[in-house]
Amino acid sequence: MPPTLTFIPPGEARAFSVSKGALIRIINSEGHQVVDTWAFDSSSSNEFLSMAHSRSSLYRLFFKPGDTLVSNRFRPMLTILKDTSPGYHDTLHAACSLESNRYYGAEHLRPNCQDNLKKIMHSRETPLQAIPCPWNIFERAVILPDGELKDEPSLAATGDYLELNAEINLVLVCSACPSLIGNISSGRPRGATVEIINQQ
Numbered sequence: 206m207p208p209t210l211t212f213i214p215p216g217e218a219r220a221f222s223v224s225k226g227a228l229i230r231i232i233n234s235e236g237h238q239v240v241d242t243w244a245f246d247s248s249s250s251n252e253f254l255s256m257a258h259s260r261s262s263l264y265r266l267f268f269k270p271g272d273t274l275v276s277n278r279f280r281p282m283l284t285i286l287k288d289t290s291p292g293y294h295d296t297l298h299a300a301c302s303l304e305s306n307r308y309y310g311a312e313h314l315r316p317n318c319q320d321n322l323k324k325i326m327h328s329r330e331t332p333l334q335a336i337p338c339p340w341n342i343f344e345r346a347v348i349l350p351d352g353e354l355k356d357e358p359s360l361a362a363t364g365d366y367l368e369l370n371a372e373i374n375l376v377l378v379c380s381a382c383p384s385l386i387g388n389i390s391s392g393r394p395r396g397a398t399v400e401i402i403n404q405q
């Protein structure tokens with residue numbers, strides 16, 4: 206199968222069926238874009254990429270090339286092969302949602318990554334029981350010495366990418382985060398591109 210390149214406009218999401226052994230490139234095609242990313246076992250959305258379990262298995266708060274991220278059942282799901290960005294990929298923040306926008310006094314902000322995920326999974330007839338914490342690729346969240354978590358604008362430049370290997374057959378969902386809270390996308394979300402390269 207030839208590689209597929211899919212542009213995700215800001216505020217939108219796309220789902221991809223990815224075979225075990227395929228390469229995934231999440232490309233910051235316009236620069237400074239945060240990409241909320243989820244992965245689910247292709248046969249059950251009850252098994253999903255888990256930030257908490259990956260932090261526990263890797264004993265790290267943030268992940269780097271060579272790391273294998275795991276599911277909520279500690280099964281390998283994604284291995285980071287290459288990262289051309291400055292390396293900031295938050296694992297701590299919840300996805301933006303109607304409720305979080307209300308909480309931060311930004312009810313006017315629409316759409317949001319959580320609704321994007323819910324809609325996409327519903328359309329695939331795999332509705333979710335709960336919303337996993339996303340892997341916030343290219344999001345620069347910094348932990349200060351006293352434990353405070355601070356948002357900084359993404360440093361990812363145009364063309365920077367994160368390359369992943371799929372360890373199982375999975376459904377990948379990527380949302381080009383539209384949030385302006387914390388200025389995480391350096392002023393203006395611009396969209397991102399996902400490339401899937403099947404190895405077989």
Ligand SMILES: [Zn+2]
Binds near residue numbers: 301318384
């Ligand atoms: Zn978002």
